[in-house]
Amino acid sequence: MRYRFSKPSNKVIPLNRNQIQQLSILSLLAIFVSMTFLILSQDKKLEYNPNDYIVLRKFERNLEVSGHTQGLHFLNSTHLIESCGSYENSEIHYINLDLLTTIFQRVSLDDIYQGQGVDVIDGQIYQLTWRERIIFLRDQETLEVLENRRLKIEVNESLGISHSYDKDDTLEIYITNGTDKVLILDSEFLLKQVIQVQFNNGSSVGRLSEIEFVNGILYASTNLNPIILAINLTDGYVQLSFQQIQEKLL
Ligand SMILES: *[C@@H]1O[C@H](CO)[C@@H](O)[C@H](O)[C@H]1NC(C)=O
Ligand SMILES: *[C@@H]1O[C@H](CO)[C@@H](O)[C@H](O)[C@H]1NC(C)=O
Ligand SMILES: *[C@@H]1O[C@H](CO)[C@@H](O)[C@H](O)[C@H]1NC(C)=O
Ligand SMILES: *[C@@H]1O[C@H](CO)[C@@H](O)[C@H](O)[C@H]1NC(C)=O
Numbered sequence: 435m436r437y438r439f440s441k442p443s444n445k446v447i448p449l450n451r452n453q454i455q456q457l458s459i460l461s462l463l464a465i466f467v468s469m470t471f472l473i474l475s476q477d478k479k480l481e482y483n484p485n486d487y488i489v490l491r492k493f494e495r496n497l498e499v500s501g502h503t504q505g506l507h508f509l510n511s512t513h514l515i516e517s518c519g520s521y522e523n524s525e526i527h528y529i530n531l532d533l534l535t536t537i538f539q540r541v542s543l544d545d546i547y548q549g550q551g552v553d554v555i556d557g558q559i560y561q562l563t564w565r566e567r568i569i570f571l572r573d574q575e576t577l578e579v580l581e582n583r584r585l586k587i588e589v590n591e592s593l594g595i596s597h598s599y600d601k602d603d604t605l606e607i608y609i610t611n612g613t614d615k616v617l618i619l620d621s622e623f624l625l626k627q628v629i630q631v632q633f634n635n636g637s638s639v640g641r642l643s644e645i646e647f648v649n650g651i652l653y654a655s656t657n658l659n660p661i662i663l664a665i666n667l668t669d670g671y672v673q674l675s676f677q678q679i680q681e682k683l684l
């Protein structure tokens with residue numbers, strides 16, 4: 435199956451922060467896809483550097499939906515939740531990857547909010563807003579807001595969200611705030627810990643944006659495009675950084 439991709443518009447506009455984030459998020463999508471690919475192609479003796487990734491699928495959103503991707507999360511192997519747009523046109527919806535560009539269950543945000551990262555925690559969808567410090571808890575079926583929660587920390591921005599459970603099985607929520615830090619919050623959104631993320635060689639990791647916690651590692655996109663960082667949250671060091679090496683559309 436082939437996923438087509440083309441730019442949503444031909445207008446020439448300088449890259450702004452949102453577009454940079456969008457690129458980063460597309461990269462993050464790509465890594466999940468390429469991991470699937472690597473699993474599927476185990477016996478094909480492909481030569482690749484484990485620090486690299488291959489873009490396998492790109493797809494074009496339905497043109498009715500405008501705005502940059504701000505948050506992306508795999509609900510399951512076929513369905514993505516996407517949070518997109520900016521002030522006055524933010525929305526959240528599902529994308530069915532098996533039916534190519536099928537977007538459904540579209541729900542708009544009020545004009546005063548810009549949607550950001552999304553995650554599913556204990557069966558509920560959490561959606562960040564950019565500068566409003568409001569988190570929407572949404573119903574998984576309808577995507578309607580069940581509850582508004584307030585971020586109780588002094589952050590100018592909130593971009594990416596993910597989570598895991600500590601050794602006592604207590605929920606830890608991870609948030610990026612447009613810096614090189616990952617904020618660890620408790621279930622009441624109170625700050626527990628700040629992790630300074632760094633390369634072993636001391637170079638800056640840039641602005642972290644979209645994040646996904648998988649098997650003990652936090653994967654993050656950054657404005658140092660196009661790379662994806664694998665971060666150990668215990669010490670804050672980047673263990674690996676993945677670079678895009680090619681596009682191999684299936
Ligand atoms: C993924 O989630 C969607 C939406 O809830 C559901 O319709 C679909 O059947 C699920 N797919 C799989 C493979 O679980
Ligand atoms: C990001 O979060 C850290 C930790 O709470 C805080 O010190 C810093 O001021 C925040 N920066 C911005 C730009 O929000
Ligand atoms: C947060 O935003 C305010 C207002 O724009 C600014 O004065 C302040 O320096 C920013 N804080 C950080 C940590 O970037
Ligand atoms: C530090 O390591 C990162 C990741 O490998 C690399 O991108 C960066 O260029 C390095 N910085 C220096 C100064 O070597």
Ligand SMILES: *[C@@H]1O[C@H](CO)[C@@H](O)[C@H](O)[C@H]1NC(C)=O
Nearest residue numbers: 649650651666667668669673
């Ligand atoms: C993360 O770093 C800690 C301390 O350096 C180490 O003990 C742990 O094994 C690392 N975790 C992973 C998943 O590599």
